[in-house]
Amino acid sequence: MFLKRQMPAIIAIGVGLFILFGHFINNPNIQGFVNNDATQWFDIIASFAIFLGALNMLKLQVVKVVKRSKGWQYSLLAIFGFAFAIFAGFFFRGANYITLTEINPHKVNILVEYISTIQEVDDPVLMASRIEGSLASYEIPKIFISKATAESFAVSLSSIANNVTLGVKPWGAHVQIKGSLFSWMFFKIFTPLSSTMFALLAFFVASASYRAFRIRNFEATLLLVSGIILMIGRVPVGELVPWWLVSTLIVFGIGALIAPFIPNKKLLFGIIIGGITLSSGIGVLLDWNLAVNIPGFLSLPNISEWIFDYPTAAGSRAIMIGIALGTIATSFRIILGIEKPF
Amino acid sequence: MNNKLLVICASTLIVILTYWVTYGFWFITGNAPTFVGIIIVSATIFYYIDAAKSGKEIYLRPISGLKAIEEAVGRATEMGKSVLFVPGISDMDQVDTVAGINILGHVAEITAKYETELNVPTCRAIVMESARESCRESYLRAGRPDLYYDDMVHYISDDQFAYAAGVNGIMIREKPAACFYQGKFYAESLLLAETGNSIGAIQIAGTGSASQIPFFVTACDYTLIGEEFFAASAYLSNKPELIGSIKGQDIVKLMVMILMTGIFVLDIFRQMGLIDFNILILLGLN
Numbered sequence: 317m318f319l320k321r322q323m324p325a326i327i328a329i330g331v332g333l334f335i336l337f338g339h340f341i342n343n344p345n346i347q348g349f350v351n352n353d354a355t356q357w358f359d360i361i362a363s364f365a366i367f368l369g370a371l372n373m374l375k376l377q378v379v380k381v382v383k384r385s386k387g388w389q390y391s392l393l394a395i396f397g398f399a400f401a402i403f404a405g406f407f408f409r410g411a412n413y414i415t416l417t418e419i420n421p422h423k424v425n426i427l428v429e430y431i432s433t434i435q436e437v438d439d440p441v442l443m444a445s446r447i448e449g450s451l452a453s454y455e456i457p458k459i460f461i462s463k464a465t466a467e468s469f470a471v472s473l474s475s476i477a478n479n480v481t482l483g484v485k486p487w488g489a490h491v492q493i494k495g496s497l498f499s500w501m502f503f504k505i506f507t508p509l510s511s512t513m514f515a516l517l518a519f520f521v522a523s524a525s526y527r528a529f530r531i532r533n534f535e536a537t538l539l540l541v542s543g544i545i546l547m548i549g550r551v552p553v554g555e556l557v558p559w560w561l562v563s564t565l566i567v568f569g570i571g572a573l574i575a576p577f578i579p580n581k582k583l584l585f586g587i588i589i590g591g592i593t594l595s596s597g598i599g600v601l602l603d604w605n606l607a608v609n610i611p612g613f614l615s616l617p618n619i620s621e622w623i624f625d626y627p628t629a630a631g632s633r634a635i636m637i638g639i640a641l642g643t644i645a646t647s648f649r650i651i652l653g654i655e656k657p658f
Numbered sequence: 659m660n661n662k663l664l665v666i667c668a669s670t671l672i673v674i675l676t677y678w679v680t681y682g683f684w685f686i687t688g689n690a691p692t693f694v695g696i697i698i699v700s701a702t703i704f705y706y707i708d709a710a711k712s713g714k715e716i717y718l719r720p721i722s723g724l725k726a727i728e729e730a731v732g733r734a735t736e737m738g739k740s741v742l743f744v745p746g747i748s749d750m751d752q753v754d755t756v757a758g759i760n761i762l763g764h765v766a767e768i769t770a771k772y773e774t775e776l777n778v779p780t781c782r783a784i785v786m787e788s789a790r791e792s793c794r795e796s797y798l799r800a801g802r803p804d805l806y807y808d809d810m811v812h813y814i815s816d817d818q819f820a821y822a823a824g825v826n827g828i829m830i831r832e833k834p835a836a837c838f839y840q841g842k843f844y845a846e847s848l849l850l851a852e853t854g855n856s857i858g859a860i861q862i863a864g865t866g867s868a869s870q871i872p873f874f875v876t877a878c879d880y881t882l883i884g885e886e887f888f889a890a891s892a893y894l895s896n897k898p899e900l901i902g903s904i905k906g907q908d909i910v911k912l913m914v915m916i917l918m919t920g921i922f923v924l925d926i927f928r929q930m931g932l933i934d935f936n937i938l939i940l941l942g943l944n
């Protein structure tokens with residue numbers, strides 16, 4: 317019971333206090349532990365814990381397939397993907413390369429032509445000069461997943477150099493080298509799938525914005541207006557919106573705000589028309605057609621910048637302060653052992 | 659002023675004075691405001707925890723998102739569907755995740771009482787283990803350890819979008835009636851919340867990631883914003899020591915507001931030439 321209940325609490329409280337005050341104590345060993353060792357310990361523990369996660373994932377998927385649960389076919393795909401990644405990472409390097417030694421200097425251009433048949437060469441002249449610089453030993457800048465492909469290509473190069481040797485990149489390096497089986501899996505399967513998920517955000521943002529911007533009440537209207545101003549103000553076309561259009565929109569906005577207090581619609585209409593005429597008249601008199609004369613509040617980029625710098629910043633800072641205090645209070649509760657999530 | 663408050667104030671003062679006297683010798687230079695801030699905040703929270711423990715009545719404003727947790731689980735029970743709890747994509751080194759796991763404990767207790775299925779997909783193996791501990795405890799507390807099984811908390815993937823795809827798949831296939839998003843979230847927040855919205859689930863979100871709050875507000879029924887999220891587990895537990903820490907947190911917030919206003923006014927006075935010292939430099943903030 318002690319090991320299960322009190323021990324974790326003692327470790328959490330002890331380490332918590334030590335790390336917290338370690339930030340302030342003037343001792344290089346403590347500083348080193350707090351800034352480097354502690355985070356490395358966490359990384360090591362997390363690395364071992366991944367086995368737990370992977371085994372759990374695999375177990376659940378296998379059980380699903382065995383029991384033929386709903387959607388078991390997806391589990392089959394998950395198991396296959398898992399097995400393939402393990403195979404490409406631990407059992408099959410798929411990173412063969414060819415090295416040419418004592419290249420015939422007269423056949424450098426032929427070699428460049430050969431290389432261009434297996435991979436795109438942006439600048440043949442540059443490649444030729446590179447090969448000429450390392451005639452004694454040159455590694456073909458292409459990784460072959462299969463050994464057979466590498467061998468067949470090596471045979472075609474036998475007339476160009478005295479010695480053509482095949483090699484395999486070392487374990488560990490094979491997961492980082494472009495062109496290996498692991499990197500093929502990463503860049504051709506994993507990255508497109510991740511990008512697809514990320515790209516879905518565009519559609520979700522559209523549907524979420526539609527719901528948020530629907531005019532239901534004053535707050536939603538404010539959000540809609542601010543959103544439109546920000547969107548237009550942050551793109552180049554925003555600078556082209558003329559001052560009279562912005563002033564008219566401002567008059568409309570003021571009209572919308574005062575509308576509930578003026579029951580007489582004709583009077584309201586008159587006020588709005590009067591406002592538009594007045595603002596336009598002032599603009600013409602003060603020569604706002606000249607860009608230098610336009611007041612800042614009639615430029616959409618300026619308005620959007622103001623919204624971003626003041627109301628948005630104020631709101632987000634209020635939330636940030638709350639989050640910071642919440643973080644401190646939660647940490648305090650955990651360090652003192654008042655709250656135990658473990 | 660009561661005796662306990664005097665003792666706490668005196669202790670705080672002694673710690674700060676010790677720090678000041680040994681500054682540069684025992685303690686490193688350059689982060690004095692942080693140290694003083696931590697000591698004052700800790701002392702304030704400690705005082706209110708102690709006050710709550712000794713029976714002082716503490717009022718907490720109602721938070722609709724927290725009141726809706728039981729309602730959401732109840733709805734799932736009535737519909738005969740499961741409850742999905744997503745504890746975010748960060749590891750246990752983030753306070754958000756810890757706060758999320760704390761809330762999971764309360765949700766699990768309700769699902770145990772209502773005999774509703776709970777599904778907790780995790781993104782990190784350590785989070786999986788912590789969440790399992792938390793759920794096991796809750797089912798035990800609710801008197802239903804028989805309903806608990808380890809696989810209700812399971813691992814999907816460490817990768818952000820693979821995890822999002824996995825959770826979305828669970829939502830589409832199992833159509834849970836209630837979805838909870840409590841933890842640290844990044845770009846996947848909207849992917850999850852919109853999918854949850856499309857299946858008609860009642861959704862309650864809470865996060866300390868300020869940039870994700872707008873997405874949750876848009877797509878979820880209830881969102882715990884900022885400190886509400888961190889106060890949630892204390893609020894739900896009804897334990898005086900935890901509630902006291904929320905009160906302490908609020909008092910610190912008041913102190914921060916007073917400090918900000920004071921600094922603002924003093925800086926204005928300095929700029930007007932009414933005073934000749936710079937408060938920002940004095941506090942080491944500039």
